[in-house]
Amino acid sequence: MIGKDNHQNGWLTGQTKSITFIVTKDCQLACKYCYLVGKNSKERMSGEVAKQAIDYIIAHESDFLEESVVWDFIGGEPFLEINLIDQICDYIKIELFKHNHHWFNSFRFVFTTNGINYNSDKVQSFIKKHKSHLNITITIDGTRRKHDLNRIWKTKEMEKGIMPKPEEERGSYDDVVKNIPLYLSQFPNASAKVTISSADISYISESVLHLYSLGIHEVNINCVFEDVWNEGDDLRFEEQLTELADAIIDGGYYKDYACSFFTEHMGKPLDCKLQNQNWCGAGRMLAVDAAGNFYPCTRFAQYSLREKKAWIIGNIHDGIDQNKLRPFLTLDRCTQSNQECIECEVAEGCAWCQGENYDAADTPTVYQRATAICKMHKARVRANNYYWNKLFRKLELEGIAKEEAEKHVKKSNPEIC
Amino acid sequence: MVTRKLIGQVTVDEKNEIQMLFERRNGLNELAKILTADNAELYEKLVKDLGETGTKFQAWWDTMGEKYRWESAEGGNWEINFDTCEIYLVTNE
């Protein structure tokens, strides 16, 4: 008798360190909601910088005791640097093995890509070579009209600051969607990442259903954290989510498809003692850029920041200054929240991004929570309540008790950064 | 047609043990694609490790099969779900 393992579920359950390589600040697209204000085609990581970063991390194993590691590659568009990434991945594997590092037994290479180069020979050859350690998410925002509203091709004029007229914009939907069948054939359990901005709220419901129709069973979706929301957006958002809830439940999608907007655990008040954890993982992660500087998360690199100076915690030559990490590692929910957030009746599930908090704060601090997302969270809670009340009642009428319901509903695994 | 039948469950610690070996084996197999015999020392280490990991891997299934007395079938194999620690008998009918 030969034992086998269910590969798709294979991942250790202990703590995971996320290490991000900002391999390029370039991208083929110029998405209108992109928080990366400093994208450019010049800052590309060299193989030497990547190696020195890996050497530092491996040599300091006692500072990185997490059971597992995610080597995350981000851009811009990471697959623009597929040759470099391939070299880095080879080097990581060899060095982990050579040094008997505990991460050799538990590592992944993770990518969030715009999907445009996905079918290229180089990317396909990379996937074949590293398949058992890959986790790739393609960003596709939904229907053509939603996707193309924001995710447009960059033009040469844009680099000079000249923006195209709306009728001249070229969407990227066709260039991405053509690669979805290949993607799903290689990663059948793959999920899609969707971003919501003010302009595309009206297309949320059709977009999630469209992604399901493409064969994507898990849609991770979130509103941007920046202060971009307009009057009435919350009501339109709630309406869209309610429509989506009806479609998912009436169409029976909940059995095999998940959407991260709907989760049982949200919308309750939180206790400042018992539920005081920070939401965001900044500081527990590590990012390195082309210059060899280390950051508590990629969102603290200068190209991600509108207003503030980069929060550099060290570099590949001098190592990590642990003092610069202390504020992140001692940060809790209530200390950074205002009184309204602390007393909020629907606080549970309200997310924040530490980088956006820092960028939007009145002083250079990570201890001031940005609240631009407040009304959108409250709208989501109302729709979420509707979803679960309707679903539980439906299941009940089918003879399934509430306690048993979770066996009949596919859960989403919202990615928390 | 492939059928999967639930035949047992292991403890979380036992699951962790085989999962770690599974991850290591995957890592070694991928490493074998990039390491060449030019790097003699490391190549030798890899070959040795592949052998040892394979042995430990099979030993786990043998030990667990013995311990839990799982059902088996001609031409079938056992499979573990790392999320649930459940063991399945997979057969091709």
Added chain:
Amino acid sequence: MLQYLIILLDDTSYSYCHYSDIKTERRLIGLDTLKRGILFAMKENLNIQFVYPDYELPEAYREVIDSIDHTDIKPSAVSDGADVVVVNGCRSLEQMTVDIGVSYVLRTDKSDLFANYRLIMEVLTQATRVNVVLTDVETFTDDDFAGYKRVLGELSENVEKLYVGGKTPQLNILTDRMMLDRMNNCGAGDNNLTLAPNGKFYVCPAFYMENETNDVGDLDSGLHVKNKQLYKLDHAPLCRICDAWQCKRCVWLNRKTTLEVNTPGHEQCVAAHLERNASRELLSNIRKCATFLPEREEIKEITYLDPFEIKEQW
């Protein structure tokens, strides 16, 4: 709650704390600015502390200063009438005439302190209070901490003898923790602010010396301390659970080392805990010889030197 206003009389006013005397060109505060600063303090019910340069002020300034109850912080070169005298380096203590009733601030670094700490003992036999300020604490290594622990131990033996002999001089790094029953930190940004010669307010003199654009308001528009909750103890996750109550909890050093005003660096925490532990030992030893501070509880024995090490237990 704001209680104190520190007024820097000149850009060359002597540092009495961690920050260095960066500005070398004299810029005396305008007389009108001085008067308005005093008026502000009176209306806000604040106690004023004047920080002096090393030259005599014009008569007109002295008259204005004397128009309000205040504390004078002066360098030893012009220490007449000072409430607090600042000296740089242990060697400066040798030539100093000690006045009873005056507090002395000794600004020292590790090499000076480790070599010359015995000079502090001589001053303590005469002075009421000595405040030691370690100007390079953020650079301390493990070896330096070992050295500091040794110095504290030796100073403690001498302080113990003085106390047992009936004298009760105060040495901040050893005796403050014995006397306290709660946090007693610098309080910059919370219970005190600084008025600089340019007429602007700062969290403390160090923020002014570092960069004049760090201001938190001015005499014309008033105070605008943004995120002022972060200067309070209850918004400092590491400090609010800490019992090194004598720690300066220097917000300027915090920001310099960790980039956050509410988060101390490792070195500040360890130095403060070495002092706390030395105080614990001192209190225990004095009590073996006499009844001392009976209303105060024992200082507990703890196993860490940096509260960050036990953050998982909070």
